[in-house]
Each structure stands twice: as C-alpha cells, then as structure tokens.
Amino acid sequence: xxxxxxxxxxxxxxxxxxxxxxxxxxxxxxxxxxxxxxxxxxxxxxxxxxxxxxxxxxxxxxxxxxxxxxxxxxxxxxxxxxxxxxxxxxxxxxxxxxxxxxxxxxxxxxxxxxxxxxxxxx
Amino acid sequence: xxxxxxxxxxxxxxxxxxxxxxxxxxxxxxxxxxxxxxxxxxxxxxxxxxxxxxxxxxxxxxxxxxxxxxxxxxxxxxxxxxxxxxxxxxxxxxxxxxxxxxxxxxxxxxxxxxxxxxxxxxxxxxxxxxxxxxxxxxxxxxxxxxxxxxxxxxxxxxxxxxxxxxxxxxxxxxxxxxxxxxxxxxxxxxxxxxxxxxxxxxxxxxxxxxxxxxxxxxxxxxxxxxxxxxxxxxxxxxxxxxxxxxxxxxxxxxxxxxxxxxxxxxxxxxxxxxxxxxxxxxxxxxxxxxxxxxxxxxxxxxxxxxxxxxxxxxxxxxxxxxxxxxxxxxxxxxxxxxxxxxxxxxxxxxxxxxxxxxxxxxxxxxxxxxxxxxxxxxxxxxxxxxxxxxxxxxxxxxxxxxxxxxxxxxxxxxxxxxxxxxxxxxxxxxxxxxxxxxxxxxxxxxxxxxxxxxxxxxxxxxxxxxxxxxxxxxxxxxxxxxxxxxxxxxxxxxxxxxxxxxxxxxxxxxxxxxxxxxxxxxxxxxxxxxxxxxxxxxxxxxxxxxxxxxxxxxxxxxxxxxxxxxxxxxxxxxxxxxxxxxxxxxxxxxxxxxxxxxxxxxxxxxxxxxxxxxxxxxxxxxxxxxxxxxxxxxxxxxxxxxxxxxxxxxxxxxxxxxxxxxxxxxxxxxxxxxxxxxxxxxxxxxxxxxxxxxxxxxxxxxxxxxxxxxxxxxxxxxxxxxxxxxxxxxxxxxxxxxx
Numbered sequence: 001x002x003x004x005x006x007x008x009x010x011x012x013x014x015x016x017x018x019x020x021x022x023x024x025x026x027x028x029x030x031x032x033x034x035x036x037x038x039x040x041x042x043x044x045x046x047x048x049x050x051x052x053x054x055x056x057x058x059x060x061x062x063x064x065x066x067x068x069x070x071x072x073x074x075x076x077x078x079x080x081x082x083x084x085x086x087x088x089x090x091x092x093x094x095x096x097x098x099x100x101x102x103x104x105x106x107x108x109x110x111x112x113x114x115x116x117x118x119x120x121x122x
Numbered sequence: 123x124x125x126x127x128x129x130x131x132x133x134x135x136x137x138x139x140x141x142x143x144x145x146x147x148x149x150x151x152x153x154x155x156x157x158x159x160x161x162x163x164x165x166x167x168x169x170x171x172x173x174x175x176x177x178x179x180x181x182x183x184x185x186x187x188x189x190x191x192x193x194x195x196x197x198x199x200x201x202x203x204x205x206x207x208x209x210x211x212x213x214x215x216x217x218x219x220x221x222x223x224x225x226x227x228x229x230x231x232x233x234x235x236x237x238x239x240x241x242x243x244x245x246x247x248x249x250x251x252x253x254x255x256x257x258x259x260x261x262x263x264x265x266x267x268x269x270x271x272x273x274x275x276x277x278x279x280x281x282x283x284x285x286x287x288x289x290x291x292x293x294x295x296x297x298x299x300x301x302x303x304x305x306x307x308x309x310x311x312x313x314x315x316x317x318x319x320x321x322x323x324x325x326x327x328x329x330x331x332x333x334x335x336x337x338x339x340x341x342x343x344x345x346x347x348x349x350x351x352x353x354x355x356x357x358x359x360x361x362x363x364x365x366x367x368x369x370x371x372x373x374x375x376x377x378x379x380x381x382x383x384x385x386x387x388x389x390x391x392x393x394x395x396x397x398x399x400x401x402x403x404x405x406x407x408x409x410x411x412x413x414x415x416x417x418x419x420x421x422x423x424x425x426x427x428x429x430x431x432x433x434x435x436x437x438x439x440x441x442x443x444x445x446x447x448x449x450x451x452x453x454x455x456x457x458x459x460x461x462x463x464x465x466x467x468x469x470x471x472x473x474x475x476x477x478x479x480x481x482x483x484x485x486x487x488x489x490x491x492x493x494x495x496x497x498x499x500x501x502x503x504x505x506x507x508x509x510x511x512x513x514x515x516x517x518x519x520x521x522x523x524x525x526x527x528x529x530x531x532x533x534x535x536x537x538x539x540x541x542x543x544x545x546x547x548x549x550x551x552x553x554x555x556x557x558x559x560x561x562x563x564x565x566x567x568x569x570x571x572x573x574x575x576x577x578x579x580x581x582x583x584x585x586x587x588x589x590x591x592x593x594x595x596x597x598x599x600x601x602x603x604x605x606x607x608x609x610x611x612x613x614x615x616x617x618x619x620x621x622x623x624x625x626x627x628x629x630x631x632x633x634x635x636x637x638x639x640x641x642x643x644x645x646x647x648x649x650x651x652x653x654x655x656x657x658x659x660x661x662x663x664x665x666x667x668x669x670x671x672x673x674x675x676x677x678x679x680x681x682x683x684x685x686x687x688x689x690x691x692x693x694x695x696x697x698x699x700x701x702x703x704x705x706x707x708x709x710x711x712x713x714x715x716x717x718x719x720x721x722x723x724x725x726x727x728x729x730x731x732x733x734x735x736x737x738x739x740x741x742x743x744x745x746x747x748x749x750x751x752x753x754x755x756x757x758x759x760x761x762x763x764x765x766x767x768x769x770x771x772x773x774x775x776x777x778x779x780x781x782x783x784x785x786x787x788x789x790x791x792x793x794x795x796x797x798x799x800x801x802x803x804x805x806x807x808x809x810x811x812x813x814x815x816x817x818x819x820x821x822x823x824x825x826x827x828x829x830x831x832x833x834x835x836x837x838x839x840x841x842x843x844x845x846x847x848x849x850x851x852x853x854x855x856x857x858x859x860x861x
Contacts, residue, residue, distance in 0.1 A: 014241055021154045021243075029154055036146040067189055067218070072147035075241050 009110065009117045014077025034118045037072060041111060044069060052104065062100070063092035066107075078114045081107065136162045137254055140181040142172040142198065143216070144190040148239070152185070155243035161250070169193030173201055176208065183253055184213045185246075186233070188224045196224075196231040203232035210260065212253040271297055278380035282361075284312075285373035294378075301357060301380045303349040318347040338363045338371045344381065355382045400450055401457030404490035409498050412486045413550040416502040417543055419483035427543035428501035428510035431557035432460065432517055435535045435569040437495035440527075448528030453495065455527070456534065459520040460489040463513060464499050498554075507542050507574050514538040514572035537564035538572035546575045592628065593638055593647055597654060601627050604658050605825035606676070608834070609796060612806060613815045615847045617839060619674040619709070621818060622659045623825045624651065643681060652684050657697045659708055662828055664701035669832065677709040677739055682716040685724040694736060705735035711762070713741040725756070732757035739796075744784055761788050763814070765799025771808045778808065785813045806846060821846055 022029035044065045051061035070085035084107050091100050139161045143149040146167070153163045164181065166172035170193050172186070184202065188195035195215055202208050215228035215236045228236045234257070237249055274280055280298020285291035296306035302318070304310055316324055323346050334341045341361040348354055361376025396408035404412065413429065420427045434456065441449035465487045483502040490498050499517065504510050517538055524531040539561025547553040560575040573579070596602050606620040626633035642648040659676040666672030684690055698705050710731065717724060717740060728738055739760035744767055763784055770777035781797070788795040797809050800819030809817060822844075823834055838844050 017241055017243070018151070021151070021158055027154070029150075033147060033150055036150050040146045064189075064191060068145045070218075071239050072145050074239075075147055075151050077241075 009078055009080060009113045010121070011077035011079050014075070014079075015121065018076070031122060033076065034122060037076060037118065038115065040068070040072060041115070045108070045111070048104070052101075057097060057100070059092045059095060059097075062104075063089055066092060069107075069111075073114065076114070076118065078110075078117075081110045081114050084110060134182060134254075136160060137183060137250070138162045138164070138179070138181040139250065140164050140166060140172060140175055140184045142166045142169065142185065142190075142195070143187040144168055145187070148187070151241070152243075152246070156247070156250075159243065159247045161247075169195065169198030169201075172198055173205075176202065176205065180207070181211070183250055183257070184211060185237075185250070186213055186215050188215050188217045188221070188228060188236075196227050199228070199231040199233050210257065210264075212257040214250065214253060275300060279377055280379075281375070281377050283364075283373060283375040285364075286371065288373075291373070298378055301355075301378055302347070303351060303353070315347075318349065319345055320348065334361075335371075335374075341374070341376065344385075355380055356385045357381065398457075398491040401454055401491050403457050403461070403497075404488050406490070406492050409488075409490040409492065409500065410550050412488060412490075412500055412502075413553065416483055416486045416500060417549070419486075419502065420543055423483070423503075425503045426506065426545070427553075428499075428504040428507070428513070429541045429543070429553040429557050430499040430501070430510060430514055430517070430572075431492075431539040431541075431554065431561045432497040432499060432536050433539075433561050433565070434495035435537055435565070437534075440532055440534070444528040444530070444532075451527040452525055452532060452534065453491075455525045456521065457489070457491060457497070460497055460499065460517060463516040463520055464489055464501065498557075504542065507540065510540045510542060511572060511574065514540060518570065518572065535570035537561050537569050539564060540572060540574045542574070589638065590641060590645055593626070593642060593645075596626055596628070597650060602651065602654065603627055603827065604655060604662065605827055606662070606831050607818050607825040608823050608831065609674075609677075609816060609818045610822045610846075611816055612810055612846065615839070615842065617674070617835060618816065619677065620831070621677040621679075621711070621825070622655060622662075623679070624655060625825075648681050649684060649687075652678070652680050653693060655679075656694055656708060657700070660697040660701045660703055663703045663707040665828070666832075667703065670835065675707050675709040675737065677711045679711045679713075679741065682712060682720040682724055685712065685727040686720065687727075690727055691730045691734060691736075694731070695734065706737065709737045709739055709760075711739045711741045714743055728757050732759075744780060758793065760794040760796060763795065763797040765819075768797050768799045768805055768809070768819070769801075771805045778812065781809070781814070782812050789813070803846060 018030065018033065047061050048065045051058035051065075066085040066088040070082050070089060073079075073085060074082040084103065088100065088103050088107060091097075091103065137160075139156055141149065141153055141156065141163050143152065143165075144167055149165050149167060153165050156163050164175055164179070166175050169186075169190055172184070176184075186195045186199055190198075193201075199213050199215065202211070202213065212234040213232065215224070215231075215233040216239050217224040217228065217236050218239065225236050234253055235249065237246060240246070274295075274297040278301055280295045280301050282292070282294045282298050284293075290311070292312045294302070294310055299306060299308055299310060302310060302315065316328070319327060327343065327345055330343060331341065333339075340363075341359060343359055345357045345359055346354065347357055358379045358381040359376060360378075361374045363371045364373045364375055366372040396405060396411075397403065398405040413427075416427045437449070437452075440452060465484070466489055467485050467487060486500060486502045488500055490500070492498055499513060501510055501513060517536060521534050521536055524533050526532075539557040539559065541547055541553040541557035541560065543553055546556045556575040559579050560573045563579045564571050564573045567573075603625050604622045605625050606622055608617045609619040609621065610616070611618045624635055624639070626638050639648070642651055655678050659678050663672065663676050687693075694705065694708055698707060712724070731738060737759040738757065739762055740758055741762050742764045743761040744764050761784065763781055767777045767780050767784075771781060772778070785795050794816065795814050796816035796818065797805075797814050798818050800806055800809065800817040800821045802821060805819075806817060806821060809815075823831070823838075826834060839847075842848075
C-alpha cells in the first residue's frame with residue numbers, strides 16, 4: 001500500500017516514523033493519533049478562545065496551549081505549526097502581548113491546514 | 123517483536139516504564155514507540171494519576187513530562203522521591219529544547235536525568251536503557267557496601283583512619299567501634315583506646331607506633347584490651363601510610379580485627395600439641411623436646427641428666443575392675459602426686475630458654491605422661507645416679523597413700539627404671555629404651571621399686587628383641603612347620619585324627635612352642651601364624667587323604683583373639699576350598715581359660731563354625747575355674763581332659779575322681795571326651811576302664827613331622843605291633859559293657 005502524499009504542512013520523515021510504529025496498521029495507531037490530536041486541539045482551542053476573550057488575555061493558558069500544541073504537532077511532523085507554537089510560548093512566557101494576536105490567528109489557520117492534511121493521510 | 127538496543131542481557135526482559143504526559147498525542151506516540159522497543163508501558167495523563175499508579179505496581183523507570191497543568195513534573199518527582207521505596211527509582215524528566223531552567227529544576231526535584239523531547243524514539247530508548255543499567259549498578263554497589271559492612275561485622279573487623287596534624291581525625295568505622303564494644307553513634311578517640319590497653323602493653327605499643335610513623339613503615343601488631351565491661355580481647359591491627367601528591371605521608375589508614383577467638387584457639391592447639399589432655403602434664407612430644415634440650419645443655423655444661431620411667435603396677439586390673447572413668451581419675455591423681463616429686467615447670471616453650479642464662483636447663487625439669495600408665499620424670503641435672511634414685515624413692519613414697527577413686531580406696535604402686543645421660547645413652551631414644559629395660563627388671567623382681575639401668579639387665583631384653591625380629595621373618599622363610607600327634611581310639615587300636623602343633627625350625631634348632639608362642643601372642647604375630655596353620659592343616663588333610671585315605675580331622679589350636687575375628691569362618695572356608703577337603707577336616711581347639719576369658723566375643727564364631735561343620739574342642743579341660751553350666755549352651759563337640767589329671771591317674775584317688783566326673787559330664791552333654799598326655803599303659807588302662815577310649819600322648823606317639831607320621835602308621839599301627847595295641851585288645855571286654 002502506498003501512503004498518500006503528505007500535504008505540504010506535514011514533514012514526510014515524521015510521518016514515516018509514525019507509520020513505522022504500526023507498520024501493518026493493525027493497531028490503527030495513525031487513526032488514534034489523529035483522533036487524539038483532533039480532540040486535544042478542540043479542547044485547547046476552546047481554552048484559548050476563553051483566554052483571549054478576557055479583558056487581559058490569560059497568558060498562562062496561552063502558554064500551556066502553545067506548549068502542548070508545540071510538542072504534539074512536532075510529533076505529527078507539523079513543523080511549521082510547531083515552530084509557530086514555540087514562538088507564541090516564548091512570547092507568553094516572557095509576558096509580551098505585542099504581535100501575539102496576529103501570531104495566534106496565524107496558528108489557528110495552520111491548525112486548520114494540518115487537520116486537513118492529517119485527514120488526507122487516513 | 124524483538125526489542126532493540128544493546129546489552130539487554132543484564133536488564134529485565136521487559137523493563138516497566140511509567141510514562142507521564144498530559145498531552146494525549148505525545149502520550150500515545152511515546153507509549154507506542156517504547157512498546158515497540160520492548161518496554162512494558164503504563165500511561166498516566168497527569169502527575170496525580172502517576173503517583174496513584176506507582177503504588178499499584180512499581181516501575182523500573184519513570185518518564186515524566188516537566189510541564190503539566192496542576193501537578194507538574196517537578197512537583198510529581200519531589201512527591202515520588204518522598205515516597206518510601208522510591209528514593210533511588212530512576213526518573214527521566216522530559217523537557218523542551220531551550221528550557222535550561224527546567225533542567226536545573228528537574229535535578230533539584232530529584233530527577234535522575236533529563237531528556238529533550240524528540241520524535242527520534244531510538245534516542246529515548248537508549249537513554250532509558252542507560253538509566254536502567256546505571257540504576258542497577260548503583261543498587262549492586264549499595265548491596266555490596268551493605269554486604270561488606272555485614273562481613274566486617276561478622277569477621278569482627280573494622281577500619282580506621284588518622285590524618286597527620288588534623289585534630290580529631292582519628293576515626294573508627296561503625297564496624298570497628300563494635301570491635302571495641304561501642305555503638306555506631308559512639309565517638310572513640312585515640313586516648314580512649316589506649317586507656318583500654320594494660321600499662322606494659324601500652325608502652326610497648328606506643329614505642330612501636332612512634333617507630334612506625336618515624337619510618338613511615340607499615341604497622342602490624344596485636345593489641346590486648348580490657349573492654350569497659352571487663353572482657354579481655356585481643357585486637358589485630360594493620361595500617362599503611364597514605365601519601366599526598368608531594369609524596370609525603372599525611373596519614374594512616376588500616377583495619378582492625380578482634381582475633382581473641384583465634385588467639386585462644388592457637389593457645390588451645392599449642393596446649394593440645396604439647397600437653398596430655400587427661401593429666402595436663404607434658405606429653406610425649408613435649409617430653410622429647412625437653413629431653414633433647416636437656417641433653418644439649420648437659421653436653422655443653424658437662425653434667426649428667428636423669429630420666430625416670432615410671433610405670434604403674436597392675437594398672438590394667440584397676441581399669442578392668444573399676445572402669446575407664448575410674449582409671450582416668452586415678453591417672454589424674456597420680457600425675458598430680460608425681461608433679462610434686464620434682465621441681466615441675468609447665469611454662470617452657472620454644473624460644474623461652476635463651477633468656478634464662480646458663481642455669482636455664484633447670485626449667486626443663488618436669489613430669490610428663492608418655493601414654494597409658496607410663497610417666498617420665500626428667501631431671502635435667504643430677505650429680506650422680508643417687509640423685510635420681512632419691513627422686514625415684516620420692517615417687518614410690520608419694521604413691522604409698524591410697525587413692526580414692528570410683529567410690530573406693532585403691533593402692534597403687536609403680537616400677538621405676540632409671541637411665542643416666544651420658545652413661546646409659548646419648549639420645550632420648552637410648553635413654554628411654556634403657557630406662558624401660560631397668561623398669562622391666564623391677565617388674566620381674568616383684569614391682570614397687572626402682573632400678574638403675576645396667577648392661578647386664580639388657581641381656582635378657584636384647585635376646586627377646588632378637589627373637590621377636592627373627593620370628594617376624596620365620597613365616598616368610600618357611601621356618602614354621604606343623605608336627606602332628608595322632609589321636610587314638612584304643613578300642614579299635616586305630617588313629618582317629620591328629621592334633622597339629624607348631625614348631626619353629628630355626629637353623630638347626632627346633633624351638634619348642636613354649637619359647638615362641640607367648641611372644642607371638644604378645645606381639646600379635648599369633649594371628650598370621652594361626653592363619654597359616656589353618657591353611658597348612660587343610661593342605662595336609664588333602665595330602666593324607668590321597669596317600670592313605672585319611673578322612674578324619676586335624677585339630678588346630680587357636681587363641682581366642684582369632685575367634686573374635688569376624689572373618690575366621692570365611693578364612694577357614696577359603697582354606698578347605700583351596701584344597702578341596704570338607705569343612706570337618708579342620709577341628710579347632712581353644713583352651714578353657716581362653717574361651718572363658720572372652721566368652722561373649724567368642725560365642726558368635728563358635729555357632730557359625732558349628733553350622734559349617736567345623737568341630738570345636740575344649741583344650742585343657744578341667745583347669746578352669748568356671749562354672750560348667752556354660753557347656754550346655756555352647757556348640758562344642760569335644761572336651762580334652764588336661765594332662766595334669768591324666769598324669770596322676772592311678773597315683774592319687776582325687777585325679778580319677780575328677781576324670782570320672784568329666785567323663786560323666788561329657789556323656790550327659792553328648793560330648794566326645796579325649797585324654798591327653800597319656801604316657802603309660804597303666805594310665806591308658808584306667809582311662810579306658812573309666813569310659814574314655816580316645817587318647818593321645820607319648821605312649822602312642824609324640825608329635826611327628828607328616829612323613830614320619832605316615833611311617834609310624836605303616837610300621838606300627840597297621841601291623842598292630844605295639845604294646846598298647848595288645849593291651850587294648852586284651853581289655854576290650856572290660857569296656858564293652860560301658861560304651
């Protein structure tokens with residue numbers, strides 16, 4: 001079975017490693033990882049929306065959301081998204097709000113693209 | 123799937139990992155990756171969940187995400203470390219790439235190592251295995267340290283150190299403190315240790331210590347101590363200098379060990395090796411050592427040495443009648459009294475003599491026990507033999523008082539033989555042998571006296587010694603022969619068997635049995651001699667059966683000690699089988715005295731012999747003092763009337779009464795009866811009249827070599843050409859009514 005071409009947002013090397021963990025697909029590892037990512041993102045994005053809706057954005061929540069997304073997206077080979085999250089994490093950790101909104105919006109866009117790409121993998 | 127990674131042999135086949143991460147995606151992926159590499163993974167989505175999992179099943183290693191909501195990785199790690207049993211569980215903290223602060227916090231929280239999150243799983247796998255291995259090594263080290271401490275404890279051993287110029291730097295390990303009877307919390311400084319050492323030993327030790335430090339040499343010594351509770355201990359100390367970078371000595375480290383038990387064992391061994399366990403007196407080995415030293419000293423000083431061999435008279439009787447315990451008690455008391463007869467000194471060991479100057483040999487004076495009831499008194503310097511005789515008289519006097527043992531008073535005497543160096547011998551062996559000769563002379567002259575050795579005394583003993591060594595070789599040189607005396611049935615005037623009698627053909631001399639059988643009995647040679655006689659008799663029985671149809675038995679005399687041998691029956695069986703003659707070809711004769719002396723030990727053999735058809739004859743019957751009742755219980759076939767009764771037959775009425783009684787008794791018991799020592803026709807006639815027709819004696823024939831016996835049969839018995847044959851023929855009618 002030939003793997004569908006990964007979308008531009010996903011690092012092919014990371015996907016290959018991921019597939020190696022379940023070569024026959026019998027554990028449905030990829031499906032479970034995508035589902036976990038999806039539900040994790042849903043939860044994190046809800047947290048994020050609440051944090052941004054506050055009069056002063058809750059940087060602790062933003063830091064946690066970006067930290068978690070940073071490593072899970074890295075695991076899935078979403079290198080661009082992971083790098084974006086890392087930037088946001090640093091901003092939030094350092095308490096800088098300047099440009100934060102724009103970064104967060106860009107992150108949301110990229111999440112959508114990664115989701116699409118992941119869906120295409122299945 | 124086979125787990126990857128190297129050196130798995132020394133790790134559990136499936137190391138258990140507790141994986142803690144709040145990120146579901148990472149948890150899932152890391153778990154999958156580790157499982158694929160052979161780990162057993164338990165997933166925990168939070169710190170509190172991880173702590174709960176820990177108590178359920180202990181993992182081999184924990185992988186902990188540093189940043190988590192609520193209980194983060196650091197707090198989780200700190201809580202884990204505080205839990206008993208998890209103090210040294212390896213914990214790997216997962217951190218971000220650029221998170222230096224987290225790395226430091228991880229170590230502070232007690233993490234074993236950190237790992238930057240990466241999807242390259244082989245790196246994580248390698249790191250985990252490294253952690254497991256180092257954790258195992260660390261555990262083994264801990265265990266081995268504990269074992270060492272335990273071993274040191276068991277060996278009553280500990281270590282200590284001392285650093286030059288550092289106050290309070292004399293330190294003793296916990297195990298070492300136990301050697302001194304202190305607990306692990308106690309402090310023990312050098313002065314306190316020294317206070318436990320007795321004054322003299324302390325001075326010697328401190329001098330040694332100054333010397334060792336001054337020369338930076340190694341310290342090895344034993345130190346006696348008195349512990350605060352009063353126990354006496356001996357501590358062995360070994361220490362080596364420690365050098366600094368400049369090569370100077372900056373201290374000493376070493377071990378100390380309680381060697382009290384070893385010391386006591388060594389003293390005990392020395393005591394056992396040189397002193398008699400029963401009496402505590404010097405033993406043979408120690409005596410030899412002392413006598414040799416005394417001889418050396420006498421050779422240099424030109425004086426004389428006296429050696430007294432003291433042998434108790436009839437000690438065996440006391441042992442046999444009162445038992446060995448009483449015998450031992452007696453020996454102890456005798457030892458104590460003998461000690462009082464000389465200036466006895468116990469404390470003489472190798473190396474001590476040199477310090478005592480030229481009178482030192484006086485210290486060798488002692489009474490020792492050679493073994494059994496033999497004692498030796500060593501007088502390292504005597505003016506002449508009268509000095510030694512005076513001591514011998516003291517010994518005899520000391521034993522005059524009765525000794526109370528086994529609930530009764532015993533009177534003990536001794537025979538003392540004296541030998542003087544250099545006159546009577548140049549060595550311990552010579553002196554001992556000659557004092558033995560003198561002692562035996564006393565014994566033979568009635569005991570309870572002393573005698574000084576003289577060469578005349580030795581004459582007899584020397585002869586005996588030569589006889590003994592010649593007898594040893596007699597068997598192998600075929601000098602021992604059997605002569606046969608016929609047993610006659612006078613009614614039929616024919617031979618009904620023969621008694622084999624041992625003779626020693628020593629050159630041209632035929633040594634009579636009385637001159638060598640007692641010696642053979644004394645030396646034990648009687649056993650091989652008797653065994654040879656049985657075989658020879660079987661051979662002769664076969665020969666005669668071929669030559670003239672001999673079908674009777676040959677009687678062989680055996681001492682009781684042969685009957686005690688469990689292999690006697692087997693030996694006889696081999697003898698008769700070897701020549702193809704029946705068991706009944708051999709008859710055994712045992713004297714009544716011999717039989718009664720050892721009845722209980724002899725009876726089993728008698729029964730077995732009887733079962734295989736070997737008949738037993740009781741020799742010298744009537745001379746024993748035993749009750750005759752035992753005869754009814756013994757499997758015997760024949761009694762031989764002793765020659766002393768036969769000799770007096772027709773002379774004293776008592777002898778015929780005894781013979782009559784023996785014949786009546788034998789008849790009542792269904793035993794054959796035979797008279798020995800029949801020398802005259804008159805004796806033959808009386809015996810015959812009393813109902814005994816079996817006889818042997820000079821009247822018929824003396825014991826003859828086998829070929830002469832054949833000739834005797836051919837020339838005397840068969841042609842019926844002897845006075846006793848006509849006489850027997852004439853008196854047949856006398857006995858007809860009685861048998």
